[in-house]
Amino acid sequence: GENVEQHPSTLSVQEGDSAVIKCTYSDSASNYFPWYKQELGKRPQLIIDIRSNVGEKKDQRIAVTLNKTAKHFSLHITETQPEDSAVYFCAASTNNAGNMLTFGGGTRLMVKP
Amino acid sequence: KAGVTQTPRYLIKTRGQQVTLSCSPISGHRSVSWYQQTPGQGLQFLFEYFSETQRNKGNFPGRFSGRQFSNSRSEMNVSTLELGDSALYLCASSLLPSGGAVYEQYFGPGTRLTVT
Numbered sequence: 001g002e003n004v005e006q007h008p009s010t011l012s013v014q015e016g017d018s019a020v021i022k023c024t025y026s027d028s029a030s031n032y033f034p035w036y037k038q039e040l041g042k043r044p045q046l047i048i049d050i051r052s053n054v055g056e057k058k059d060q061r062i063a064v065t066l067n068k069t070a071k072h073f074s075l076h077i078t079e080t081q082p083e084d085s086a087v088y089f090c091a092a093s094t095n096n097a098g099n100m101l102t103f104g105g106g107t108r109l110m111v112k113p
Numbered sequence: 114k115a116g117v118t119q120t121p122r123y124l125i126k127t128r129g130q131q132v133t134l135s136c137s138p139i140s141g142h143r144s145v146s147w148y149q150q151t152p153g154q155g156l157q158f159l160f161e162y163f164s165e166t167q168r169n170k171g172n173f174p175g176r177f178s179g180r181q182f183s184n185s186r187s188e189m190n191v192s193t194l195e196l197g198d199s200a201l202y203l204c205a206s207s208l209l210p211s212g213g214a215v216y217e218q219y220f221g222p223g224t225r226l227t228v229t
Binding site: 031032034036042043044045046049089091093094098099100101102103104105106 | 117144146148155156157158161163168169171203205207209215216217218219220221222223
């Protein structure tokens with residue numbers, strides 16, 4: 001089955017700096033890659049996603065890139081703010097798996113004011 | 114639209130008991146997936162229901178089961194509870210077009226289950 005690895009497990013940045021979180025996946029059939037943000041005690045919140053027919057997607061300060069050949073995708077957050085502090089999860093899925101998401105282990109992002 | 118809701122939010126059970134958790138999806142969403150979240154294992158897929166049928170199942174023992182009703186609401190049941198079943202159980206709903214493409218999933222707040 002699919003295996004998703006996520007790095008780093010913790011990331012500390014200064015407010016205003018950029019943050020990059022990387023994920024690799026094993027199943028070349030995977031074609032949907034969402035990112036979730038989970039604040040302490042809250043539900044995971046979908047912040048951005050990308051499908052395999054697209055190489056990059058941006059939404060304000062957040063961007064995701066996908067390299068299908070290398071089987072990795074990354075989340076980029078620019079101009080970080082303290083409210084960006086949370087745990088971020090990447091995930092992967094295929095059409096054949098329905099809505100089954102395989103998650104990475106999570107990255108705890110801390111943005112220091 | 115109202116978001117995904119889950120009840121109860123917190124549960125404390127004893128080893129050997131069984132528990133039933135409930136999930137109401139976003140109005141119009143027909144797919145409901147369940148996930149277990151623990152500090153050690155992270156987020157793991159349990160199963161997915163669509164049109165009252167289980168479409169996918171994760172690698173969990175048969176003590177974990179679920180069902181979906183005609184209004185798309187879903188329940189999951191865990192029998193013969195073990196200490197290791199203590200976790201946050203999350204459900205997620207999705208609008209599933211007939212083409213079967215993967216669609217965005219939106220999570221509920223979760224049910225925090227503690228087994229003592």
